[in-house]
Amino acid sequence: RQGDPGSSRFYLSLEDNLMRIFAPPKLSAMMQRVGMKEDEAIEHPWVSRAIENAQRKVEAHNFDIRKHLLEYDDVANDQRRVIYQQRNELMQAEEVHDTITDFTGDVFTGLSNQYVPPGSIDELWDVPGLEKALEGEFGLNVPVQQWMADDDALNEEALSEKVLARAKEHFEAKEAITGSEVMRHFEKALMLNVLDQQWKEHLAAMDYLRQSIGLRGYAQKKPTQEYKRESFEMFTDMLDRYKFEVVRILARVQIRAEEDVEAVEEQRRSDAALEYQHAETNAMAGGANPRPAAQPGTPGAPETPETYVREGRKIGRNEPCPCGSGKKYKQCHGKLS
Secondary structure, eight states: OOSSTTOOEEETTTSHHHHHHHSOHHHHHHHHHHTOOTTOEEEOHHHHHHHHHHHHHHHHHHHHHHHHHHHHHHHHHHHHHHHHHHHHHHHHOSOOHHHHHHHHHHHHHHHHHHHSOTTOOGGGOOHHHHHHHHHHHHOOOOOHHHHHHHOTTOOHHHHHHHHHHHHHHHHHHHHHHHOHHHHHHHHHHHHHHHHHHHHHHHHHHHHHHHHHGGGGGGGTOOHHHHHHHHHHHHHHHHHHHHHHHHHHHHHHOOOOSHHHHHHHHHHHHHHHHHHHOOTTHHHHTTOSSOOOOOOTTSTTOOOOOOOOOOSSOOOOTTSBOTTSSSSBGGGTTTOOO
């Protein structure tokens, strides 16, 4: 646009993309028919109206994009508040043994119900699969088939209770060897470590989902609604994995001394430091005896970059090119590669 802000003079080369995408087909056909040149000025109300309509459509499109981004951020913020609240409660708690007990009941009851569904007939029970899962995931040798052979009246609920009782015996034996104080310390450090790891993996999965959720529009589905639904399912699965991992690690780990607990806590702190620590931390925080900056010219000092000085005035992009070709500078020697 040239002249005053209200002027109706346009260059076709400046508005080519908008005209090509948003202009009515009749207007584009008319310009081609009359033989409009690329650098020729256009004066007509139709052109001004077409550009205004194009700008209105672009602004509305950008507004929709920002609106959808806010909706996606709201979903992540709701989940973040839940995780941070749970983490703060863990940090403030003296011990988390009651929470570990609840996790143990949920995990082993759910595992038993997976292989021995409640209310099902005996033919649907996968007893060998249950024994294999208990051995492979938790290191528990549970003779489920022997129990069923010894007690024909053993039902699904009683079987689940016997599996849970055997798991509690395993944890009590481990605590008797390690010591209650060390075990309480390890349980808290373990829960914090697993929660942080699961949350980071969940955020990465949410990013992948957000990048691909727009394709749901081709299936006549609203991407924002699909994102809310699937992100909630992913968040629920993440909480279930969190419980499972805490119980699995606690069942298989061998704690020899307090140093093992300190190692878990140190790993969690180092993971957090890698994300936020900067080289300038000590200097910015006013640490004691900061290293003085090396003077230019001394060994080890960084080289001072030379300031670029332009010869003559800067040439505008729409001005004629100094080479004398007759083209604009942006279309000749100032053309972006």
